[in-house]
Amino acid sequence: MQDKRYGTLLDEQRNFFSTGTTLSIHFRIEQLKKLKAIIQNNESAIVAALRKDLHKSEMESVVTEIIIVTDEIDHIIKNLKKWSKPTKVPSPFPLCWPGKSEIHHEPYGSVLIIGPWNFPFMLIMSPLIGAICAGNCAIVKPSEIASHTQDMIVGLINNHFPSEYITAIKGGPQEVTRLLDEKFDYVFFTGGTQIGKIILEAAARHLTPVTLELGGKSPCIVDETANLDFAARRIVWGKLMNAGQVCLAPDYLYVHHSCKTALVEKLIAAVKKFYGDDPSKSSSYCKIINKRHFDRLTRLLKNGNILYGGSTSEPDLYIAPTLIDNVSWTDPVMQEEIFGPILPILTYDNLEDVIKTVNSHPKPLSLYLFTKNKHHEKNVLKHVSFGGGCINDCLLQIANYHLPFGGVGSSGLGAYHGKYSFETFSHRKSIFRKSPPIDLALEYPPYTRKKLVWLKRLLKLG
Numbered sequence: 001m002q003d004k005r006y007g008t009l010l011d012e013q014r015n016f017f018s019t020g021t022t023l024s025i026h027f028r029i030e031q032l033k034k035l036k037a038i039i040q041n042n043e044s045a046i047v048a049a050l051r052k053d054l055h056k057s058e059m060e061s062v063v064t065e066i067i068i069v070t071d072e073i074d075h076i077i078k079n080l081k082k083w084s085k086p087t088k089v090p091s092p093f094p095l096c097w098p099g100k101s102e103i104h105h106e107p108y109g110s111v112l113i114i115g116p117w118n119f120p121f122m123l124i125m126s127p128l129i130g131a132i133c134a135g136n137c138a139i140v141k142p143s144e145i146a147s148h149t150q151d152m153i154v155g156l157i158n159n160h161f162p163s164e165y166i167t168a169i170k171g172g173p174q175e176v177t178r179l180l181d182e183k184f185d186y187v188f189f190t191g192g193t194q195i196g197k198i199i200l201e202a203a204a205r206h207l208t209p210v211t212l213e214l215g216g217k218s219p220c221i222v223d224e225t226a227n228l229d230f231a232a233r234r235i236v237w238g239k240l241m242n243a244g245q246v247c248l249a250p251d252y253l254y255v256h257h258s259c260k261t262a263l264v265e266k267l268i269a270a271v272k273k274f275y276g277d278d279p280s281k282s283s284s285y286c287k288i289i290n291k292r293h294f295d296r297l298t299r300l301l302k303n304g305n306i307l308y309g310g311s312t313s314e315p316d317l318y319i320a321p322t323l324i325d326n327v328s329w330t331d332p333v334m335q336e337e338i339f340g341p342i343l344p345i346l347t348y349d350n351l352e353d354v355i356k357t358v359n360s361h362p363k364p365l366s367l368y369l370f371t372k373n374k375h376h377e378k379n380v381l382k383h384v385s386f387g388g389g390c391i392n393d394c395l396l397q398i399a400n401y402h403l404p405f406g407g408v409g410s411s412g413l414g415a416y417h418g419k420y421s422f423e424t425f426s427h428r429k430s431i432f433r434k435s436p437p438i439d440l441a442l443e444y445p446p447y448t449r450k451k452l453v454w455l456k457r458l459l460k461l462g
């Protein structure tokens with residue numbers, strides 16, 4: 001059943017799109033500048049909403065939800081004119097002589113952007129700036145679960161942009177289902193793998209192209225050559241940002257057996273240094289988003305053997321940073337994406353076994369390797385497929401807009417950020433321009449043996 005309201009909204013966006021207003025690069029740049037100003041003028045309200053939803057500190061919110069977006073807007077504004085020029089490419093096939101070939105980027109039309117709750121502001125805004133820079137209209141649907149941020153986004157967007165150009169819709173699965181009954185020109189989804197399948201199926205009914213930014217279990221490997229002090233700090237930072245509710249956080253650790261004890265000591269020291277002896281009192285430590293996820297994570301604490309942490313407080317939705325060992329791949333904690341502050345620690349003797357084990361599971365969104373051994377680095381990069389990652393660090397592949405961000409296999413389809421966002425939200429229209437108008441008789445029937453011989457000679461095949 002189509003929802004009349006969404007159908008009408010989409011018709012209005014189609015009418016606006018057909019006026020050609022969004023084709024102007026000047027218009028797109030003005031809209032990006034406007035969005036940046038709106039974000040900057042409302043920084044404290046955005047920070048307050050994120051504090052309510054996730055207990056994010058001001059610094060974490062400003063860096064990971066706001067600056068990362070405004071910085072990308074600046075980069076896109078600086079480069080948009082260059083990116084949107086037709087790209088000239090060679091025309092090597094003889095039948096194309098004489099002539100020129102080029103790729104034109106054109107907007108799809110109206111795009112639907114669906115966001116998750118963990119970085120509820122950034123993961124709506126970052127795809128939205130991609131949609132704007134490529135000249136699309138957009139409907140955004142933030143996560144209903146981060147309800148304060150959802151209200152904030154809906155207010156900011158709907159008070160400042162006309163709905164026939166960009167609009168924000170409140171709601172959850174029901175609204176998404178109704179929205180997907182409509183024929184959008186592109187769907188950009190960030191969320192879990194299971195819901196990603198539902199989105200892909202719904203989009204397939206209209207043959208609508210999609211990007212799926214999904215999750216999974218991202219391994220972090222520490223070998224016997226790694227600088228353990230540094231690794232421990234980077235892993236704790238990457239695992240405990242947003243209390244582990246980060247799609248690309250290290251999900252579990254694989255450490256060479258010879259350095260497990262030392263690494264565990266250093267991990268504990270890093271947790272204490274960052275969040276104190278009692279992280280529940282730290283203003284830098286986030287809470288779990290809701291009771292459902294709190295209960296899910298509490299159940300996972302029953303797996304294996306707790307080396308550190310393990311305490312919880314339901315009224316505060318608090319789960320302590322927790323290290324566990326003695327887990328097996330059949331335990332629930334190793335069967336699902338953890339998405340919380342629990343870090344299972346597995347040991348290995350031989351890197352080849354780690355590679356085999358990781359490869360026997362769905363392709364992860366990220367992989368992190370701490371090593372000084374170039375051979376180990378090459379081996380992992382060559383033989384394991386994953387969305388993206390770091391050598392001797394965590395998370396930072398997402399912070400560089402020159403790197404495409406996205407998963408592979410079960411962790412996602414497509415990628416974005418910076419120029420890749422412009423590409424993702426644009427159709428590449430291939431144009432061959434014949435000039436001057438010279439005919440090659442070779443092209444035309446009758447297709448004789450002699451013509452074939454000539455063609456092969458031109459192609460250096462005969």
Ligand code: NAD
Pocket residue numbers: 114115116117118119123141142143144145171172173174176177190191192193195196198213214215216246247248337339365407412
């Ligand atoms: P989710 O898939 O539950 O929800 C995402 C969006 O889908 C929400 O807007 C929600 O309203 C909608 N939705 C939920 N159920 C639906 C249904 N049955 N039908 C239609 N729409 C539905 O994800 P989440 O819990 O908000 O976020 C956590 C997941 O997202 C994790 O798996 C995480 O790894 C992943 N994630 C991925 C990235 C990335 O960039 N790859 C970023 C953040 C989160």
